[in-house]
Amino acid sequence: MLGLVLLFAQTSLALARAAPESFADLAEKVSPAVVNITTRTTIAGHTGASPMVPEGSPLEDFFRDFMNPPEGQEGPRPPRRSQALGSGFVISEDGFIVTNNHVIEKADEIEIEFFSGRTLDAEVVGTDPNTDIALLKVESDEPLPYVDFGDSETMRVGDWVMAMGNPLGQGFSVSAGIVSASGRALSGTYDDYIQTDAAINRGNSGGPLFNMDGDVVGVNTAILSPTGGSIGIGFAMSSSVVTNVVEQLKEYGETRRGWLGVRIQDVTPDMAEAMGLGDARGAAITDVPEGPAAEAGLKSGDVILSFDGVDVDDTRGLVRQVGETAVGKTVDVTVFRDGETRRIDVTLGRRETAEGAVPAAATPEEAAPQEQELLGMTLVPLNDEFRKQLELGGNTEGLVVKDIDEVGEAYEKGLRAGDVITEAGQRKVTSVENLEERIEEAREAGRKSLLLLVRRQGEPRFVALSVLEE
Structure with a gap:
């Protein structure tokens, strides 16, 4: 009997780890909602100085011809047209489309190509450079196929995912892999990337990363590569971040993030010991400029332990939580001050319109400096x-x-x-x-x-x- 139990357990584990037999059904299901994006931009003619090229360099003639106007033409070279490619996906039957901000930034024209070959012009509804997300809109006489967002928070390292897009301008393309890591931060304040080994290349930007149910759990945004090509380290902005941004762009045409009005840093073990704080957690306030926190009574040196009922582990988590909280909401903030915890109510301002005013300090007392x-x-x-x-x-x-x-x-x-x-x-x-x-x-x-x-x-x-x- 024991042998049968062990055999059954091993068989179950093998099934759990088995790769999908095929991604074909999933690709067929979601392909109609994935789009190729072509942008066109007018680039002004060159009027500045030519780049420095060593005398005798093979590139000397090229740069002289390129940077200078043709013989008989006075003034700068005329403006020229530039074209770029990217990806996106439809999120509603009435034509809202999500992509990366860097795909459509500064574009004069945006053309959407659907899987069927149909093309439509798109207008920009709103953009958020902080998360590199843009929301577009096309007008269609008939309902468009679309995909839903899934919950990226439920994705585990090792789960299967599928990426779709327009890599290197090759048209609709599918790649598959697993979630390699989650909660990655690259350079932005609100970063929360899913890392995947599904092949992502230039042109995939703005395309969807699907779970096995066909829901979008990320927006393919960046790759880490010494060559510019995929080496299996790609990043997709998690749907938990994207959905909130998209909702605001759809409603307001811009983001409206909560603003607490403090400068903060992570609490290190030696800082915790110096403060008399048991564990090295929370966000230490280093400065309180004029704003919501100052008005509520928060002070430099306070350690924020919880925000709106959620424990604060570090500064990154706090920044994201504050940003996702509604402007004007009054939240409960628990801080550690002078050896004890205090609860303080703070009414959030709006980050986008916040003024970084520095609070006035007392007039310094002049004295002869003594080293x-x-x-x-x-x-x-x-x-x-x-x-x-x-x-x-x-x-x-x-x-x-x-x-x-x-x-x-x-x-x-x-x-x-x-x-x-x-x-x-x-x-x-x-x-x-x-x-x-x-x-x-x-x-x-x-x-x-x-x-x-x-x-x-x-x-x-x-x-x-x-x-x-x-």
């Missing part, structure tokens, strides 16, 4: 001369790192000469004596580290330095 070495740094209080050299506002207070020990902990953790320490132990410092007091307070409280708020070219970040006596 002193602490924590592996040579420190001196800010004065007008330093403010001018470092291009700081007249109200900025703190200690300038004049020099730093390059084998010390401060240098190892990224501090450099020219940085300005504005807070220590989550309180302002305007003199070396202030910093010495914070160090002693941290030692008396049994802390191993002291949390510093450091600004470089106006950008703040927290750094925890050891205060243990040698």
